[in-house]
Amino acid sequence: MAQTAPFSRFEFMIAWRYLRAKRAEGGVSVMTWISLIGITLAVFALIATLAVRAGFRAEFVDTILGANAHVTVYSAGHATDDGRMIKAFQDYDLVAQNLSAIPGVTRAAPLIKGQVMVTSAQGPSLGAEVFGIRLEDLKAIPRVGVGSDAYGNIDDFDRGIAIGSGIARELGVTVGDRIRLVAPSGVKTAFGTSPRVNAYEITYVFTAGRWDIDKTRIYMPFTEAQSYFNREGLADEFEVMVTDPENIDAYAMPALAAAGEDALIWTWRDAAGSFLRALDIEDNVMFIILSILVLIAAMNIVSGLIMLVKNKGRDIGILRTMGLTEGAVLRVFFLCGAFTGVVGTAMGVAFGCLFAIYIDPIFSFVNYMAGGGVWDPSIRGIYALPAKLQWVDVASAVGLSLGLSFIVTIFPARRAARMNPVEALRYE
Structure with a gap:
């Protein structure tokens, strides 16, 4: 058959x-x-x-890579010539150049960071985190700078501040309005340190796409932040951006070597790894x-x-x-x-x-x-x-x-x- x-x-x-x-x-x-x-x-x-x-x-x-540092370089602390201990970088421009010279690093920006209370005439008070940054570095942040979902003129940043859309919504403010920032450790007087209260014009409102960022983040010009937080001649940390953030561990040792002996690093995987x-x-x-x-x-x-x-x-x-x-x-x-x-x-x-x-x-x-x-x-x-x-x-x-x-x-x-x-x- x-x-x-x-x-x-x-x-x-x-x-x-x-x-x-x-x-x-x-x-x-x-x-x-x-x-x-x-x-x-x-x-x-x-x-x-x-x-x-x-x-x-x-x-x-x-949203993490587009609005935050891929690698954050900060100081473990060192003694100054007058015997004070500070956790900051004095020669920050030189350190930034050294970090930028690492292969694969696209930007290394010195930052000033501080906590403030934000108030306005239109809305309630709320807490926020201030990032002191230079204009050219702000423009380069993908979800905040040029080309992002924002309104206002970023080129006017040096005469005001940039705030997240969540802060603007909560306070009921927009571009052109003024808000007051209250820093707990501000003006030094003979009777101690009193809160520093300054008013700033809003020149730029961004939406990074993360609720916690848009609700809490404020960008301030770098030199103004140094003065506002009593950090003249210092930078608190460096925001380092790289070409291959998925391979972030490859940048750890070169960044430590470039930043100096008392430098420490914190990568985006450390922050969001869990x-x-x-x-x-x-x-x-x-x-x-x-x-x-x-x-x-x-x-x-x-x-x-x-x-x-x-x-x-x-x-x-x-x-x-x-x-x-x-x-x-x-x-x-x-x-x-x-x-x-x-x-x-x-x-x-x-x-x-x-x-x-x-x-x-x-x-x-x-x-x-x-x-x-x-x-x-x-x-x-x-x-x-x-x-x-x-x-x-x-x-x-x-x-x-x-x-x-x-x-x-x-x-x-x-x-x-x-x-x-x-x-x-x-x-x-």
């Missing part, structure tokens, strides 16, 4: 006819639809979740949980195929007596289950990708239907739910779904292939 090639055309034809159940076999048709919908929803949930997690991580890291590790763990856990969801959906294929094999016992017996081999019967029922898995996976990928691409209007609709306030930036840090569609995530979802669908299909297909044709036709 001539052997037919595996997955011949007639095997596909028989499998397709079995999937198109008659009215009397409506149970099989219902189970097929349940399996199809289950696979679709599981793959959709997996891709949508992976896209949101990837988008959240990318946005979170981008949060990023938590995100990685959560990503892995979510993938495992949703993989179980895909497995449960794939198990519906088994139920449908078992019912199909039971209903088609007579047909299997006839096909076997006509010369169909066990392998051919196995492939026929394997194709029945695989077809459900492939179509369900394709539909799930389509819906998942559409969700990731159109997440902004979808989120706006959900927020509208819920009456607003669905996303609280004070808790989540960023202003919107992001999604980043990565082909690696899509491929892993497709591979998982198809792999599980094919594997679970083998067992009922083998049962059909091993069915004894004599037993199948005994009562016919």
Whole structure:
């Protein structure tokens, strides 16, 4: 007897006819639809979740790298000529040049940092952190300087201050208004140190994309900050930006060598590493949980195929007596289950990708239907739910779904292939 090639055309034809159940076999048709919908929803949930997690991580890291130093160089403290201990850099211009000379470093800016209380005539008081910085360095900060989401004229920075949009919103101020900054350690008098209170014009309002930055950060001209915080001739730290922040550890030792003996460093990974590790763990856990969801959906294929094999016992017996081999019967029922898995996976990928691409209007609709306030930036840090569609995530979802669908299909297909044709036709 001539052997037919595996997955011949007639095997596909028989499998397709079995999937198109008659009215009397409506149970099989219902189970097929349940399996199809289950696979679709599981793959959709997996891709949508992976896209949101990837988008959240990318946005979170981008706001860190776009508004904060990649490496912060600060002083452990040293004694001055008059015996005072200070934690600052005196020769900051020379140190900045040394740091800028490190291969891969794009900018090294001296900073003055201090805590203040901010007040205005229009709104309440709130705490803020002041960064004393030069104009050219402020312009180079990606999410704050030129090209960022901001309003006002950044070139007027030297005659005023730049504030975050959260501060402007809380105080009810805008460009051209004046606010008062109160520093606790300010004017030195014969009776001690009294708070320093200065009023400054707002010349620039930025939105860095991080709620905690926009709500607390103020930029002040470097020389004015030195005077305001009694740091004349000093710089508190250096903001170092590099070309490859993902490989930030490679810059640690060169930065320490360039900054001097009493220098210490703090990288962006040190600041956000625990949060990023938590995100990685959560990503892995979510993938495992949703993989179980895909497995449960794939198990519906088994139920449908078992019912199909039971209903088609007579047909299997006839096909076997006509010369169909066990392998051919196995492939026929394997194709029945695989077809459900492939179509369900394709539909799930389509819906998942559409969700990731159109997440902004979808989120706006959900927020509208819920009456607003669905996303609280004070808790989540960023202003919107992001999604980043990565082909690696899509491929892993497709591979998982198809792999599980094919594997679970083998067992009922083998049962059909091993069915004894004599037993199948005994009562016919």
